[in-house]
Amino acid sequence: MNRTLLTGGTVVSMDPAVGDLDHGDVLIEDGVIAEVAARIDAPDAEVIDATDRIVLPGFVDNHRHTWQTAFRGVGADWTFPEWAVAMHGTVKPRYRPEDVYVGTLLGRLEALHSGVTTMLDWFHCALSPEHADAAVDALRDTPGRSVFCYGAGWGGTDPVDAEIRRVRSALSGDGPVTMALGLRGAEATSFDTVAEELRLAAELGLRTSLHVESDGTRRPVGDLHAHGLLRADTTYVHANGLADDELRMLADTGSSVAISPDVELKMGFGWPMTGRVLAAGLRPTLSVDDVPSAGGDLFSTLRTAFAVQRGLDGGLRSRDLLEFVTVDAARSCGLDARTGSVTPGKDADLILLRADDITVFPVTDPVATVVSHGHPGLVDTVLVAGRVVKRDGVLVDVDLRSLRTRLLESRDRVAAAAGVPLDGTWRPQP
Template sequence: MKTLLTGGTVVSMDPSVGDLERGDVLIEDGVIAEVAERVEAPDAEVIDATDRIVMPGFVDNHRHTWQTAFRGIGADWTFPEWAVAMHGTVKPHYQPEDVYAGTLLGRLEALHSGVTTMLDWYHVAQTPEHEDAAVAALRDAPGRSIYCLGAGWGTPDPVDADIRRVRSGLSGDGLVTMALGLRGPAATGMDTVARELKLAAELDLRTSLHIEAGGTITELHQHGLLRDTTTFVHANGIGDEELRMLAGAGGWLSISPDVELKMGFGSPMTGRALAAGLRPTLSIDDVPSVGGDMFSTMRTAFAVQRGLDGGLRSRDLLEFATVDAAASCGLGDRTGSITPGKDADIVLLRADDLTVFPVTDPAATIVSAGHPGLVDTVLVAGRLVKRDGALVDVDLAALRTRLVASRDRIAAAAGIPLDGTWRPQPAAE
């Protein structure tokens, strides 16, 4: 099967391909076959990309979709308030069907805004049925997804059997794969971290770990446990020497600028990471607190760093959200750029929309003025999952009804109001 995207402005994110003011992209059996100013393919299905920017899909390497039903409720919360609300108050009332609804709608939202690859950091650990519901939702959403299982999150309990069970159903190289969410030495002790890293290596799983304060990377380094397959999330409190340790190990850093600034983590680590030799990546984190699109995430990271030191170019932000994030997920050879031989994970943005017209510098326009309303068409591995501004073969009305019912049931069980008056109360230190 062949598909030809024709006449668009191509922002390939591949230096060897470059950008094309007017270009064609030929897709064969889900793989990018050719990128050129003109491609002759008379037997291909043609998608007219005139007045469209053709770019690789975004890669979000850290999002907690199980929280989707409570979108916006935490816009004014600090991090301690969020932790009490989501983990202490509502999470205990989640049933598997609630996990499924939130995960499915959250993944569809990401696709709708051009996120073709997403790592779903699951830490609503309850039962195997909850885990299976999350995996089922990711499979039912037509995106490239990584189920990052934070089994036993918040407890020191062994998770080996649980990880192996889920991994046995997510083998191979399909669109839904798996990673392991580490709990870290502060929660479990260094021996457990070492065991989990050994398990991840045995099962060929990449790992992800949330950290805030300094010391963790130093401790891991001293124990020989820094890996080039681990992505550290946030890390606002770590020092420059730890950043250099992470860079030396070939590790990765995921920055969630909107959450980090709003919840009091500190300034995003973008500039400091680059100075230490790291390629930072970008992620959304959670939608109870912030928006779920990569456009606003890039813009926040860009504005903050430019305000601090005048550094970064708009294209840097696009790299963080595409090629660099894909590499952090171990998918650099499959996605993240419009490169012949890679899977066709491609987004078409409206260049004739009045909010961006006229598009003089496509990359700068995407970062400075892009928004989800521009996302006209989305392909994942060559499959059309959004066309002419609408998701394909998705019954959104039924899914909306299901998610609202889930939210209302959980809120009633937890005894919390949904009128904007609820302010969680963290325990006094």
């Protein structure tokens, strides 16, 4: 048996039955958490000294578009219509499978580096089957837990049944990369198509995810409800502008909501729905969305969501926020039996944050510190299913120099083919 002992850390388990430990040990056996206690005697285990470390479940991001990683930061000033024209109308048509691969690989590694052990990659660059395969290959080549959410045919109305089945046949197990279906929605297709895609997802055992929002004149969730198309295993992304009764429909169905506060505020979606989602009886989750417009770490996302909601109504506590990116997000991905808390029997998806770093020292309240002061520089160690994938602040067995070169080459080639500048003057015209 392969045994690892994390010893002497401040354990924030996110499991009420386990609780938190000021000084505690976590024993891992064959990739699974075996025991959490104040002191564990395991003389035959490999020891990882967690002194001056906060031991947490790895973060879960349930909505990110990693294929866009090469264009990080170029859309900081863009509205949503500008982003759509730029990313989907201008650069995406120039993407080759190898561009998808390196962008997805670096994007997933960035998330892992920042403590995201589980990530749903919402893929809507499906220009060909080869593009989809490249994204899957990149996720498989990254030592994290990933959900490939395949938005086949996104933005179009062509049938996607055969392609979804093809990819599903290659992702039919319960390994580190699993599959979900990204729905196109009735606005892009029709209610009949949504119903067909939901039937396909049910047949193939896939959870689904759908981008949805309203300007106050439309009722997208109400319309889905009227057609009998709400499902417990669907995550609704953004949800800005939905009416209170629509949120209650989602709660009654058992659905989940993924909120991307940085992107939503910057792009003009409206106020993040965190408080209203909670009031409706739902557990919100948080996501990065896309790095052309916002930072790629969930620490920043936590702070934005926290500050905005506290400013709106004084609600939320720091532990709420931490639940959103651990147990609640794991549940939204259908992975809560495997990850999301430091619970015996779950896979050892864990992160160790430096509590002695000058930016957080002294740590009096570890939960509040993570939410209000956390940043990727604190992520010292990351384990996925008990495997150490980041140690002493460095990703294990990753040639970042070579990958950086490949990503720059990809960005420059795509930009040149699309005829767009990379000097900060690019302003797409919707």
